[in-house]
Amino acid sequence: MDPxxxxxxxxxxxxxxxxxxxxxxxxxxxxxxxxxxxxxxxxIDRLQSENARDLARSEEFGLSEAMIDRLTLDEARIESTxxxxxxxxxxxxxxxxxxxxxxxxxxxxxxKRRVPIGVVGIIFESRPNVTADAAGLCIKSGNxxxxxxxxxxxxxxxxxxNSLRRGLDKAGLPPxxxxxxxxxxxxxxxxxxxxxxLIDLIIPRGGETLIRAVAQAATIPVIKHYAGNCHVYVxxxxxxxxxxxxxxxxxxxxxxxxxxxxxxxxxxxxxxxxLGDLAPLLAExxxxxxxxxxxxxxxxxxxxxxxxxxxxxxxxxxxxxxxDGLDEALEHVNAYSSGHTEAxxxxxxxxxxxxxxxxxxxxxxxxxxxxxxxxxQYGLGAEIGISTDKLHARGPMGAEDLTTYKWIVTGQGHVxx
Amino acid sequence: MDPxxxxxxxxxxxxxxxxxxxxxxxxxxxxxxxxxxxxxxxxIDRLQSENARDLARSEEFGLSEAMIDRLTLDEARIESTxxxxxxxxxxxxxxxxxxxxxxxxxxxxxxKRRVPIGVVGIIFESRPNVTADAAGLCIKSGNxxxxxxxxxxxxxxxxxxNSLRRGLDKAGLPPxxxxxxxxxxxxxxxxxxxxxxLIDLIIPRGGETLIRAVAQAATIPVIKHYAGNCHVYVxxxxxxxxxxxxxxxxxxxxxxxxxxxxxxxxxxxxxxxxLGDLAPLLAExxxxxxxxxxxxxxxxxxxxxxxxxxxxxxxxxxxxxxxDGLDEALEHVNAYSSGHTEAxxxxxxxxxxxxxxxxxxxxxxxxxxxxxxxxxQYGLGAEIGISTDKLHARGPMGAEDLTTYKWIVTGQGHVxx
Numbered sequence: 140m141d142p143x144x145x146x147x148x149x150x151x152x153x154x155x156x157x158x159x160x161x162x163x164x165x166x167x168x169x170x171x172x173x174x175x176x177x178x179x180x181x182x183i184d185r186l187q188s189e190n191a192r193d194l195a196r197s198e199e200f201g202l203s204e205a206m207i208d209r210l211t212l213d214e215a216r217i218e219s220t221x222x223x224x225x226x227x228x229x230x231x232x233x234x235x236x237x238x239x240x241x242x243x244x245x246x247x248x249x250x251k252r253r254v255p256i257g258v259v260g261i262i263f264e265s266r267p268n269v270t271a272d273a274a275g276l277c278i279k280s281g282n283x284x285x286x287x288x289x290x291x292x293x294x295x296x297x298x299x300x301n302s303l304r305r306g307l308d309k310a311g312l313p314p315x316x317x318x319x320x321x322x323x324x325x326x327x328x329x330x331x332x333x334x335x336x337l338i339d340l341i342i343p344r345g346g347e348t349l350i351r352a353v354a355q356a357a358t359i360p361v362i363k364h365y366a367g368n369c370h371v372y373v374x375x376x377x378x379x380x381x382x383x384x385x386x387x388x389x390x391x392x393x394x395x396x397x398x399x400x401x402x403x404x405x406x407x408x409x410x411x412x413x414l415g416d417l418a419p420l421l422a423e424x425x426x427x428x429x430x431x432x433x434x435x436x437x438x439x440x441x442x443x444x445x446x447x448x449x450x451x452x453x454x455x456x457x458x459x460x461x462x463d464g465l466d467e468a469l470e471h472v473n474a475y476s477s478g479h480t481e482a483x484x485x486x487x488x489x490x491x492x493x494x495x496x497x498x499x500x501x502x503x504x505x506x507x508x509x510x511x512x513x514x515x516q517y518g519l520g521a522e523i524g525i526s527t528d529k530l531h532a533r534g535p536m537g538a539e540d541l542t543t544y545k546w547i548v549t550g551q552g553h554v555x556x
Numbered sequence: 557m558d559p560x561x562x563x564x565x566x567x568x569x570x571x572x573x574x575x576x577x578x579x580x581x582x583x584x585x586x587x588x589x590x591x592x593x594x595x596x597x598x599x600i601d602r603l604q605s606e607n608a609r610d611l612a613r614s615e616e617f618g619l620s621e622a623m624i625d626r627l628t629l630d631e632a633r634i635e636s637t638x639x640x641x642x643x644x645x646x647x648x649x650x651x652x653x654x655x656x657x658x659x660x661x662x663x664x665x666x667x668k669r670r671v672p673i674g675v676v677g678i679i680f681e682s683r684p685n686v687t688a689d690a691a692g693l694c695i696k697s698g699n700x701x702x703x704x705x706x707x708x709x710x711x712x713x714x715x716x717x718n719s720l721r722r723g724l725d726k727a728g729l730p731p732x733x734x735x736x737x738x739x740x741x742x743x744x745x746x747x748x749x750x751x752x753x754l755i756d757l758i759i760p761r762g763g764e765t766l767i768r769a770v771a772q773a774a775t776i777p778v779i780k781h782y783a784g785n786c787h788v789y790v791x792x793x794x795x796x797x798x799x800x801x802x803x804x805x806x807x808x809x810x811x812x813x814x815x816x817x818x819x820x821x822x823x824x825x826x827x828x829x830x831l832g833d834l835a836p837l838l839a840e841x842x843x844x845x846x847x848x849x850x851x852x853x854x855x856x857x858x859x860x861x862x863x864x865x866x867x868x869x870x871x872x873x874x875x876x877x878x879x880d881g882l883d884e885a886l887e888h889v890n891a892y893s894s895g896h897t898e899a900x901x902x903x904x905x906x907x908x909x910x911x912x913x914x915x916x917x918x919x920x921x922x923x924x925x926x927x928x929x930x931x932x933q934y935g936l937g938a939e940i941g942i943s944t945d946k947l948h949a950r951g952p953m954g955a956e957d958l959t960t961y962k963w964i965v966t967g968q969g970h971v972x973x
Contacts, residue, residue: 158916162914241935243933247924247928249933249934257946355775358772360778360946360947378969385970388971388972389971473575491966495964497579499575500962501963502964503962504966505964505967506967506968506969507966507967507969508967508970508971508972511664511965511970512965516660517660517965518666528777529673529674529756529777529960530756530779531947534962543950544950545918545950546918546919546929546951546952547912547919547920548919548920548928548929549922550923550924550928552801552802552924553802553923553924553925554801554804554924554925555925555933
């Protein structure tokens with residue numbers, strides 16, 4: 140069957156489900172989330188046996204040890220998947236909120252009210268718990284979703300999808316609210332991205348190649364989640380102890396995630412002292428430094444090449460560049476950053492303000508580690524991802540970002556003069 | 557020169573201008589808007605002579621009388637173009653507003669602050685005053701813009717662009733904040749829509765063919781402004797006098813605009829009486845009715861064909877369908893509407909609520925004419941258009957909708973545990 144047809148046949152029932160979800164009460168959607176959590180716990184044996192089928196093929200797909208680890212659904216991970224759904228149920232309901240409202244001089248009441256988007260398509264790779272998290276946030280916000288995971292996790296994803304559909308059904312909401320694609324055929328991704336009138340939004344999460352391919356193919360809106368090439372800039376007026384702690388935390392606390400730092404920029408005025416102190420500490424933590432020519436005169440490090448400035452290592456590697464003050468730092472960041480998160484360490488308020496205003500990224504940290512760039516840390520609850528786009532949602536995206544709004548205008552027979 | 561290159565050569569200076577605009581103060585952008593208004597008044601002779609060159613070619617382009625009228629820059633229209641810029645200057649500044657802010661339990665301060673988007677590409681047809689309006693809203697919201705108007709108005713558009721650049725320069729802001737494309741080559745539209753990293757957003761305004769072509773070609777975000785196939789639904793419990801006034805106003809007050817009504821839905825229970833009274837009044841107003849079979853048994857009208865339900869007439873024509881209650885009305889609206897504006901006339905609050913919840917359009921009117929769907933009427937000030945999309949902005953879009961936000965996180969040396 141052709142890909143357009145397969146997607147249309149799944150998206151039509153999803154749209155009907157979306158209409159029912161949009162008309163449902165928040166309490167009912169929360170009950171469904173709790174029922175989904177319960178179903179996941181009940182289905183632990185089936186989830187693990189389906190997961191075992193995926194794991195058995197991991198060699199065939201050439202998965203690394205880290206990837207196999209992320210794919211594995213052990214008991215603790217299944218429990219935390221269920222608990223995540225309960226936490227989403229406990230969050231504030233974004234649907235129906237009044238964003239703004241006014242009485243116009245002619246007596247018309249104009250209200251901007253939050254409503255679900257409709258059908259959200261989510262394209263992701265590997266980790267099967269994304270299936271439950273993403274579907275949970277969509278249910279919370281009154282959206283139906285169509286999920287396309289990676290081939291390495293297809294059996295686990297389908298099993299989780301089944302549990303969620305049972306939970307929805309038990310709570311009286313349509314099981315078609317959550318659809319996991321049975322095929323991981325690449326052509327279905329393109330068909331999803333062109334499903335105008337059937338899918339309202341595509342969120343691709345994964346490698347840059349995948350995201351770029353989706354954005355190229357898409358005729359419907361896409362919110363891109365590119366990698367995090369995050370910078371820490373240590374300004375001449377920084378407290379160097381604070382700067383040290385922040386750089387080490389931003390690089391080492393969890394190097395494999397998108398909000399870890401990848402490049403350190405240091406003002407020339409303090410570079411000798413700062414890098415002299417910092418380099419041994421980072422070496423001790425197992426971090427490989429790759430520096431510009433100037434940086435290498437201050438501490439022992441490998442030479443950085445042009446590609447280092449735009450690489451998201453996701454590993455214990457840090458590029459280091461000495462800059463001639465704030466303007467050069469801003470220029471470097473805006474040239475090489477992926478628009479995710481940047482930090483400045485400084486005690487000078489004007490420089491902090493200038494950095495905040497000048498950096499074109501979704502999050503700017505002042506005297507804090509880039510690792511705080513996260514929906515949970517920002518108080519958004521669970522997050523669907525971290526948008527590196529500027530339209531609709533930027534930075535950590537929670538349930539609220541899965542809504543749009545409607546203008547509701549109430550008159551008493553008003554006509555326009 | 558190839559289209560990608562032409563756009564890149566214009567977009568790079570526009571990006572630099574956008575950085576300066578983003579860092580500028582609201583007062584300076586307002587001063588620039590006033591200087592632009594002044595420049596337009598000063599340049600009236602040049603504007604009219606350039607406009608005359610366009611008008612001289614109107615026959616060659618086969619423009620209708622209505623199109624020629626919209627193209628003409630008479631003295632009154634030039635004055636109102638200047639005044640529109642002054643009104644934009646007087647609006648509230650959306651840039652720098654705190655959308656939300658909180659202190660997290662660990663003492664981090666998290667703020668979501670409104671910032672300009674960057675470079676906005678606007679693709680439009682005919683009316684040259686759109687050049688000034690769109691550029692004015694971009695300046696207000698701190699964005700640079702690249703404008704591509706229709707070939708019928710190219711000389712007028714370039715002349716207005718020159719006046720605006722003089723105004724910007726006079727106020728100390730970069731003239732490259734506003735760029736009007738000198739060529740109306742279709743390939744430049746595609747190049748704009750693929751200018752990733754150079755243009756942040758494309759807003760196409762015009763015919764459906766143009767908008768669809770832009771959406772198909774685009775790899776950057778597009779906010780679509782499709783036509784308005786607006787419905788008025790007269791519910792069984794409507795006050796029929798009110799319903800009559802609203803239908804006549806929605807259809808006749810200004811039939812050539814997107815928020816005029818194109819289809820009337822009437823509940824069967826009241827259809828005989830309502831249509832019996834209404835049809836002669838509409839006939840008197842010069843409106844041609846095209847009815848479903850049932851409607852034609854109640855009043856004299858032409859038979860409607862399938863295409864009538866999805867047509868935006870922009871003319872004194874109204875399609876009429878008798879429905880069997882609210883559910884059928886909702887089904888019809890959601891199947892044929894372009895998602896712009898729908899109205900219900902009813903005295904029954906439950907039915908109003910059900911219609912508001914069930915209609916998937918940007919604006920829903922209760923006992924008010926569809927003609928109120930408009931940024932000015934909603935209190936947004938001047939509008940850049942009426943989005944029929946659901947992402948980022950829906951319905952009337954003002955200066956605020958030309959902004960995104962940035963997360964600003966302030967700590968005192970915070971690191972993540």
